[in-house]
Amino acid sequence: MRLSRGFLPTLKENPAEAQIASHRLMLRAGLIRQTAAGIYAWLPAGLRVLRNIAQIVREEQDAIGAQEVLMPTLQPAELWRRSGRYEAYGPEMLRLTDRHERDLLYGPTNEEMITDLFGQSVRSYRELPQVLYQIHWKFRDEVRPRFGVMRGREFLMKDAYSFDTDPEAAVATYRRMLLAYLRTFQRLGVAAIPMVADAGPIGGNHSHEFIILAPTGESGVFYDGGLEEQDWLSSEIDLADREALAGFFTRVTSLYAATDEKHDEAAWAEVPADRRREGRGIEVGHIFYFGTKYTESMGISVSGADGAPFHPEMGSYGIGVSRLAGAIIEASHDEAGIIWPDAVAPYKAAILNLKPGDAGCDALCERLYGASPDALLLDDRSERAGVKFNDADLMGHPWQVIVGPRGAAAGRVELKRRATGERVELSPEEALERIGLPAVGGPGGHAA
Template sequence: MRLSRYFLPTMKETPSEAQIVSHRYMLRAGMIKQSSAGIYSWLPMGFKVLRKLENIVHEEQIRAGHVPMLMPTLQSADLWRESGRYDGYGEEMLRMQDRHGRDMLFSPTAEEMFTDVFRAHVNSYKDLPLTLYQIQWKFRDEIRPRFGVMRGREFFMKDGYNFDLTKEDALHAYNRHLVSYLRTYERMGLQAIPMRADSGPIGGDYTHEFLVLAETGESEVFYDSQITDLKFGDRAIDYDDVAQCQAVLEEFTSRYARTDETHEADEFAKVPEDRQRVARGIEVGQIFYFGTQYSESMGASVQDSEGNKVPVHMGSHGIGVSRLLGAIIEASHDDKGIIWPEGVTPFHVGILNMRAKDEACTEACDALYDSFKAIGLDPLYDDRDTGAGAKFADMDLIGLPWRITVGPRGLKNGVVELTCRRTGESEEMPDAQAVEKISQIYAKHRVTGL
């Protein structure tokens, strides 16, 4: 994309309402615009990153054997009355009536909807196990929406629901989700620590939150520092292998890691003192097993091998896709702007033409741009006729991992300047070598289509 043809309304000054780093930089980098309290328009670059995160989540869910679908954002209150949650959910639920006086609500979560689909179409144990999921907009009427997309009222979320014949099968689904989430977050350049958590209004006995460590996190967390040394890496996982998934779960959850809601001081004291850590964390996902809570109240049952009708065991599993943008920025930035991990960057490389009116510079930049497009990479070419200072400032603000600077002096020597945004280190090399180096870096970060 040529910047002269793109819509990227960057700002030099920080808006007064932005209180945390991610909110400031998302506004200044032209990623979002507030529509009303806690509700945002996603501008082109913000929307581009949102879609990259969505694709990664889809890929890892499908890899784990889960089936995508899409539910409506407006739900009938009757389903929620059937489950017993309509009156108890609280004022965060946005309630309304349609023109016929029927009670409706804007989906804050979708357990009832998925259970209703399941009970209408699945009758036999032979159709199990089954996990359905969606990535869809949700709405919770927060009393004090703040921190931009980190605590908005409208948010983009993956929510999945497993249906299993037995508790043992459902707990394998729980373990399988935990494993798939570890891979998902690492692909996004994040270390999200699974921590024993409180189930809240969802209910259930088993639940882990995934938290990214950041100073602006809403939750106080207590953990054994050894857990931050764990990496999922490129390990091959057979998601149908119960023992393998259980082993990964135990590896990543056997060390102490709790939110403030479930913290036990006596247990934490057993961690060697030099490994005890207290920090802040940002929740980016949560998994639950809640047994037959919804299936019993809503009649979601199947016929087992002996012909008996039995309620299915269920769990739900969420990832805050829009919230992830804020979490990534909170975890990866400096005083100049965002620093995107390669796996989620809106553009793979920035090309800066330092003298737009110089024919040689323009030809070299055009050639670089075409070379990247030819190998399937997505460059952002700053072809504007503006000063060097503005170009460098904008490129640092939007945080592309790599930048190629093209100027008359370098071209005379047959080189361009390749700069790493994270380290600030620059290196001069021929343009073809720069293209090859960037190509190799991104070879392992490609997000394929569905």
């Protein structure tokens, strides 16, 4: 993207309505704009971040055998009356009536709908297990929406639902999902700690929430530093081996981790002093195993091996995709702006042309940009160098490729790493290799 043509409306001043860093920086960096209380439009750079997060979530769900579906945002109230949750859910549910006087709701979650869809299609234990997921918009009518996308009313969420034959199989699915979540957050470049949690209105026997460490988090957290030392991406756990899954689960859950609401001072005292970690955190994921709560209340059964009907065991598993965009910023920013992890940044690097109109600068910038126009942002605006540096820091591109007249004449660029501030002079080819992009071609560049 050429910044001179892009829809990236940055702000110099902090918006008065923004109370926390992520809200302030998302508005200033041109990622979002508010359209109503707790409801946001995602502008091009923000949408790229959402898609990058969603793709990593999708890949890790697919890796454990989950299948993607897409359910409507509007749901018949009758489904929720069958489960008994329609009246019990409370005022956060947005209820409406269509022109035929049918009661509908804007889905805050999808246990009822997925259970009904499952019941329409699956008849036998031979068709189990099933894990279905979607990445879709939801709505919860928060009484006081605040903190931007961190506590909005409309939000993008990954919600998955599992159906199993018995509790043992259901717990194995739960453990697979917990591993998938740990790998997801590690790929996103954030430290997320699994903590035992209350099931809340979803219900259930097992529940873990995943907390990203951030100084501005809403919850106090206490955890064993051993959880920071695990490399979940390199762990070669056979997902079909229940014994291996059980061992993994025991290893994770045996290390102390709790929010302030569930903190146990006696258990905390047993953690070695050099491994005790305290801080603040933001919930970005929550998983539940709740047995037959929904299949039983909604009258969904399948035939067992002996021919007798039984209610499948269920679990549900959520990740806040849009909330993650804000949480990552809360965990990774400085006074100058956002510091995006490489995996979720809207662009891998910004090319800063410090003197547009200079033949050498223009030619070298075009060569660099031609290497990967979709992954790079070319700042070709007729602005002062200071403005370009400030905007690049604000937007948080992982790398900045700085092209000035003197360097261009020598065939050199300056490469800055946003996270550390480190600068090094390199050839264009070396800079692109460091960023992880293909080498540039000839001097002709890319004309788009």
